[in-house]
Each structure stands twice: as C-alpha cells, then as structure tokens.
Amino acid sequence: MAQNDFERRLYEHRQRIQHEHEKSLKQLEVREIIGPVPQREKDELLRRHLAELERADKRAIEKLDDLRFQQQLELQRLGIPNISD
Helix, strand or coil, X not given: CCHHHHHHXXXXXXXXXXXXXXXXXXXXXXXXXXXXCCHHHHHHHHHHHHHHHHHHHHHHHHHHHHHHHHHHHHHHHCCCCCCCC
C-alpha cells in the first residue's frame, strides 16, 4: 500500500470518530429540548471522545512508525545509504 493511501485511511478513520462525536452531541441537544441533560453526562461524552481520539492517534503513530521502519529496511536492502551513514 502506498504511504499516501495509508495516511488517507488514517485521516478518514479520525474523521469518522469526529463525526460520531458530533452525532452524539446532536442527540444530546435534542434531549435537552425535552429536559435538562446532566453536566456529568456531557462531560463523560467529551471524555470518551477525547480518549477515543487519543487511542486512534497513538495507533496511527505506531503504524506510521512501523511503516517508516519497513521503508528504512527496504532502502537498506536496496543499498541506499541513510542520512546517518
């Protein structure tokens, strides 16, 4: 897989998480029309969203780091010197 496709998939995954959060916020807004929503519930929704984004970002960094490592191995296999050589 090309790196740009990989990066695009990671970005799209993050956008899906953001979209789901926005959808949940809209549901809360609708519920607030009927009656007040406890602040604790709003805070929990935000906390879960931020935690999910953090997990996704960490996974993305790990995957990108692995891709970088694989690219370095391939360059070494081809005999291309790296910057530190």
